[in-house]
Amino acid sequence: MRKLLRKLLLFIVFLLLILTIIVAIKTVGFASKQIDVEAVDTIPISDNVLKSLSEAIQIPTVSRVRGQTDSASFRKFYSFIDSQFVLADSLLEKYTVNEFSRVYKWPGRNARLKPVLFMGHTDVVPVEDLSRDKWIKDPFGGAVADGFIWGRGTLDDKINVIGILEAVEMLLRENYEPERSLYFSFGHDEEVTGVNGAKAIADQFEEQGISFEYILDEGSIMMENAMPGLSPPVALIGIAEKGYTTLSLTAQLKQGGHSSMPPKETAVGVLSKAIYNLQQNPFPARLEGATRALFDHVGPEMKLPEKAIFANFWLFGSMLKSELSNGPSTNAIIRTTTAPTMLRGGIKENVLPSQATAKVNFRILPGEDVDFVYNHAKEIINDPRVLVMKPDKVEGYNPSPVSDINSFGFKVIQRSVREIFPEAVVAPSLVIATTDARYFNRLSDNIFRFTPVLLTRQDLDRIHGLNERLSIKAYKDAIRFYKQLLMNSSR
Numbered sequence: 001m002r003k004l005l006r007k008l009l010l011f012i013v014f015l016l017l018i019l020t021i022i023v024a025i026k027t028v029g030f031a032s033k034q035i036d037v038e039a040v041d042t043i044p045i046s047d048n049v050l051k052s053l054s055e056a057i058q059i060p061t062v063s064r065v066r067g068q069t070d071s072a073s074f075r076k077f078y079s080f081i082d083s084q085f086v087l088a089d090s091l092l093e094k095y096t097v098n099e100f101s102r103v104y105k106w107p108g109r110n111a112r113l114k115p116v117l118f119m120g121h122t123d124v125v126p127v128e129d130l131s132r133d134k135w136i137k138d139p140f141g142g143a144v145a146d147g148f149i150w151g152r153g154t155l156d157d158k159i160n161v162i163g164i165l166e167a168v169e170m171l172l173r174e175n176y177e178p179e180r181s182l183y184f185s186f187g188h189d190e191e192v193t194g195v196n197g198a199k200a201i202a203d204q205f206e207e208q209g210i211s212f213e214y215i216l217d218e219g220s221i222m223m224e225n226a227m228p229g230l231s232p233p234v235a236l237i238g239i240a241e242k243g244y245t246t247l248s249l250t251a252q253l254k255q256g257g258h259s260s261m262p263p264k265e266t267a268v269g270v271l272s273k274a275i276y277n278l279q280q281n282p283f284p285a286r287l288e289g290a291t292r293a294l295f296d297h298v299g300p301e302m303k304l305p306e307k308a309i310f311a312n313f314w315l316f317g318s319m320l321k322s323e324l325s326n327g328p329s330t331n332a333i334i335r336t337t338t339a340p341t342m343l344r345g346g347i348k349e350n351v352l353p354s355q356a357t358a359k360v361n362f363r364i365l366p367g368e369d370v371d372f373v374y375n376h377a378k379e380i381i382n383d384p385r386v387l388v389m390k391p392d393k394v395e396g397y398n399p400s401p402v403s404d405i406n407s408f409g410f411k412v413i414q415r416s417v418r419e420i421f422p423e424a425v426v427a428p429s430l431v432i433a434t435t436d437a438r439y440f441n442r443l444s445d446n447i448f449r450f451t452p453v454l455l456t457r458q459d460l461d462r463i464h465g466l467n468e469r470l471s472i473k474a475y476k477d478a479i480r481f482y483k484q485l486l487m488n489s490s491r
């Protein structure tokens with residue numbers, strides 16, 4: 001007996017040894033995917049750029065309700081950029097879409113090269129009256145103080161619109177001539193679906209038969225202390241965007257009546273159970289596509305033991321999935337998320353409700369779609385008394401395709417990042433919010449989503465939140481990045 005036990009023990013030790021050797025080999029062989037390029041010299045950027053972003057912030061181009069545009073503010077905004085960026089205004093072709101969206105074309109010398117498109121949006125979200133006194137600086141004051149430019153739009157998305165125009169203006173001043181045509185499109189209603197801006201712009205491009213080598217829009221950012229075990233900042237290049245849908249649930253029961261003699265379940269109870277079941281049964285976790293590509297790029301740059309974990313998905317995959325499921329931001333990149341957001345039922349506290357309704361918002365992982373979400377939700381709820389309804393068109397769209405990281409577009413963005421931010425690790429990523437770029441899937445196979453600013457995790461709360469601000473250094477670096485990217489893309 002003792003002999004057998006010893007044999008078993010030896011066998012287990014042997015297995016563990018083999019396992020350790022495999023893990024070690026995989027970890028050592030987990031090669032860096034960062035490209036080796038030389039950093040370019042830091043070009044001087046005048047402080048005038050601060051004044052122009054500040055002025056842009058002071059024009060409150062706020063989007064509140066779809067289809068209701070604050071015409072006066074938008075007119076003021078475009079006349080401001082025309083007077084500020086005089087060379088772009090006079091030397092580039094430009095046209096207006098639906099009154100308040102703008103497209104520029106910088107024709108290239110070689111018409112055989114497919115053009116590239118740089119996107120941004122000129123509208124911003126409102127500032128709640130209730131939160132105004134929590135702002136350190138006036139949200140529409142454009143203050144330049146304490147090393148920052150302050151106000152609504154400094155991160156989302158006037159940084160990109162004005163930053164791109166600054167880079168274009170600098171190149172025009174240097175008489176730069178692109179080989180490839182460069183387009184710039186700035187929608188005016190991204191914060192309220194983008195239907196009148198970006199979608200209309202995309203429709204026009206399609207009618208004109210224009211398609212793009214690649215497209216760059218806002219989306220991911222560069223992040224400090226992004227993950228445990230990783231010290232350099234990560235430039236997260238969005239290569240795909242999650243889909244979006246909202247399902248309506250209606251619990252309909254025959255009986256109403258007095259609440260002194262309630263049946264076993266009321267409409268409110270039935271609906272609650274359906275919502276509870278949805279939350280208790282999350283969509284499957286998947287370490288695939290853009291998220292898998294992210295870990296394959298950051299993993300080799302990590303310290304031990306994290307590096308060993310990401311090098312050995314075969315062994316640690318399930319553990320990793322359950323770990324990632326714990327945080328809202330990491331959970332969102334591995335599965336379709338479920339968020340009950342609205343609830344209504346009953347008319348009086350002592351009257352049995354015959355009907356109760358809820359809305360549940362889903363953000364859909366690439367690889368799944370609106371129909372999958374609908375069927376899956378119905379299956380989980382599994383109650384004929386609850387009617388599950390699909391959304392109308394605006395409320396539902398499928399995830400974007402995943403762009404190719406071996407394409408010219410990804411490579412040129414990767415290279416430009418490393419030239420301007422040599423310390424940064426470049427990694428593909430999944431964008432969990434929505435961007436205007438979703439309307440452009442038909443115009444290019446290679447759509448990337450990236451705002452070239454270095455932020456901390458806490459800074460992310462400032463986007464659409466309180467005390468939105470951008471550091472002066474980050475802004476100047478963003479302009480340097482755009483200038484480099486425009487040059488790298490145009491040849």
Ligand SMILES: [Zn+2]
Nearest residue numbers: 156157190218
């Ligand atoms: Zn935005």
